[in-house]
Every structure is written in C-alpha cells, then in structure tokens.
Amino acid sequence: MFSLANKTVIITGAGSGIGQAIAILFAKQGAHVEVFDLQQESAQETVDQIKAAGGSGNATACDVGDYAAVKALFDAVAAKHGKIDILVNNAGIAHIGTVLTTTEEDMDRLHRVNIKGVHACAQAALAHMVMRKNGVILNMCSIAAQLGLADRFAYSMTKGAVLMMTYSIAKDFIKDGIRCNCIAPARVHTPFVDGYLAKTYPGREAEMFQKLSEAQPIGRMAKPDEIASLALYLCSDEASFATGTNYTLDGGAVNLR
Structure with a gap:
C-alpha cells in the first residue's frame, strides 16, 4: 500500500523540517522527488539523505514567490520526466505579532511566500496536470486557519488563504481528475x-x-514524520476519493482544548 512508484513529485520548502520528512518518505515509497528550497545547500542535504537510502531525488534552489522562476523550474521538471504527478506546497514562513505590531514589510513578506508562493506553484503544476487529466496537490495549512491564535495575525491570515485556495482548486479541477487537500498541523x-x-x-x-x-x-x-505519514496517504492512490478537505493533525488542539 501507499506506493509512489513511477511518480514525479515536487516538494517545496523540503530542505528541512516537515518538507524534508515528506521528501524522504515519498522517495522511500518509490517516487522521484524534486526537492525545492530557497537554499540550494539545504535542498541538497535532503537529496543526499534520499540517495543514501537508495531513493531518487534532485535538489533545486527555488524562490516560490518568483512566478517566472517557478514556471521555468516546473516546466523543466515536466520536460525531463514527462509529467508532474504530485505537488506538495510546503514552503512557508512564520511570523509572531498582532495587528498592531505587524508592519507593512511583514505583511508583504508573509503574503509573498505563504500566499503567492502557493498560487505560483499550484498554477505551474496544474498547467501540466490538466493536460494529463491527473494529479494531486497537497497544501500545508495550519490550525491557525481555524483558531484565533495569540500573536499570529499575519501568519493566520495567510494560512486562512491557503485553506480557501485548497477548496477552490479542488472545486475547479475535480472534473480534470485532479485532487487537492491540505493538512492543518498544530505545533510541530x-x-x-x-x-x-x-x-x-x-x-x-x-x-x-x-x-x-x-x-x-x-x-x-508533533514530529515531522507524523505529518509526512498523513501526506503520504493523501498523495497516494489509496486516497483517490479524498479531495477538497482540510485534514487537521493537531494532538487535540482544535477540539479538546
């Protein structure tokens, strides 16, 4: 079960943390993993771990907020491998502050990565998925999209946007054989x-x-590996009936407070 053999996967922000755990697990399950990260060195570190375990991967420096660069990189992956089967939109940045302490620069920085980055990558991947009438997009959300968390004004705003983008993508492309879900972790x-x-x-x-x-x-x-396990299920063929859903993985944070 949960084989990703012959799948071509792009994972953003996969140089560390949750993204790295997902990349390593997906490669273990047979996928070729394109590891995208802002830092080439971090991306390469993940790929080194993938290859040391006998998996297939490639490291690429990518600024997800740069639409032209994102499109070029996704097109290059599709040209080399013939397809993009799975996109995991994991890249994101955090911010601590209230509406009063969040500056215009803070808002621009969070918006560029957490919102525009998800849009740019989804757009670039969907251009190829639609042609094949097949594909999976998984967005990394947060319980911040569902709860009022103290001192997380801008971050919560961006994760709320990720949640709505997930629903919109799922709705708009369900007839094209494309599934889109998101995971909302608590603190990892x-x-x-x-x-x-x-x-x-x-x-x-x-x-x-x-x-x-x-x-x-x-x-x-939570441990990054626990998030990766849910990501594997949602991106596998075993989850072929799952789309348009926010999967909360939170140790009871939402409902058991």
Whole structure:
C-alpha cells in the first residue's frame, strides 16, 4: 500500500523540517522527488539523505514567490520526466505579532511566500496536470486557519488563504481528475522551533520547550514524520476519493482544548 512508484513529485520548502520528512518518505515509497528550497545547500542535504537510502531525488534552489522562476523550474521538471504527478506546497514562513505590531514589510513578506508562493506553484503544476487529466496537490495549512491564535495575525491570515485556495482548486479541477487537500498541523517540532526558543528564551530553552509541548492536549508537539505519514496517504492512490478537505493533525488542539 501507499506506493509512489513511477511518480514525479515536487516538494517545496523540503530542505528541512516537515518538507524534508515528506521528501524522504515519498522517495522511500518509490517516487522521484524534486526537492525545492530557497537554499540550494539545504535542498541538497535532503537529496543526499534520499540517495543514501537508495531513493531518487534532485535538489533545486527555488524562490516560490518568483512566478517566472517557478514556471521555468516546473516546466523543466515536466520536460525531463514527462509529467508532474504530485505537488506538495510546503514552503512557508512564520511570523509572531498582532495587528498592531505587524508592519507593512511583514505583511508583504508573509503574503509573498505563504500566499503567492502557493498560487505560483499550484498554477505551474496544474498547467501540466490538466493536460494529463491527473494529479494531486497537497497544501500545508495550519490550525491557525481555524483558531484565533495569540500573536499570529499575519501568519493566520495567510494560512486562512491557503485553506480557501485548497477548496477552490479542488472545486475547479475535480472534473480534470485532479485532487487537492491540505493538512492543518498544530505545533510541530522542527528546526524553526529550536531556533525560536534559542533566540527568544536564551538559557530557558528546555523550560519553554516543555511549556510549548504541554500546550497541546496530547502533551507533546508533533514530529515531522507524523505529518509526512498523513501526506503520504493523501498523495497516494489509496486516497483517490479524498479531495477538497482540510485534514487537521493537531494532538487535540482544535477540539479538546
């Protein structure tokens, strides 16, 4: 079950964290994985892990907010492999702040990556998927799209947009044999979390890590591999009846608070 053999997959923001976990798992399941990340070195690190495990992958530096560059890169993948089967729109950036502390520059930066980046990549992938009447798009959303989280004004706004883009894509292209879903995780233990704690709470990292963990009803943060497992299901043929849905993976954060 859950084989991705002979599938060509593009995963954005796959140089670390959730994206890296998804890339490694998809390659293990037989996919050829195009690892896109803003940093070429990070993308290559993921591909090195994929190849060390016997998988197939390629590393590419990509700024998802650059429409022309995105189109050129997606077209190149399609030309080389003959198709794009799966897109995982994982690239995204976080921001902490209220409506009063969020600057115009903050808004522009979040909008460019978290909204325009999803649009640009989906647009570039769909151009090829529609021709083949087949394809899967998976967007990385967040429980921030569903809940009022403190100090997450701009981030929540962008994830709300991702949720609605997911529904729109699913609706508009269902007759073309294309499925689109999103995953809404709660807090996931990624390098971003470690960096945030080191910067914000120097010397108190362990204490604050415990507090952040206990904020989830289940008592811990998610692991990137757990998000990757759900992503694998949603992008596999076993999920052929699943489209237009937001899959919350949150340790009870939404319903058990």
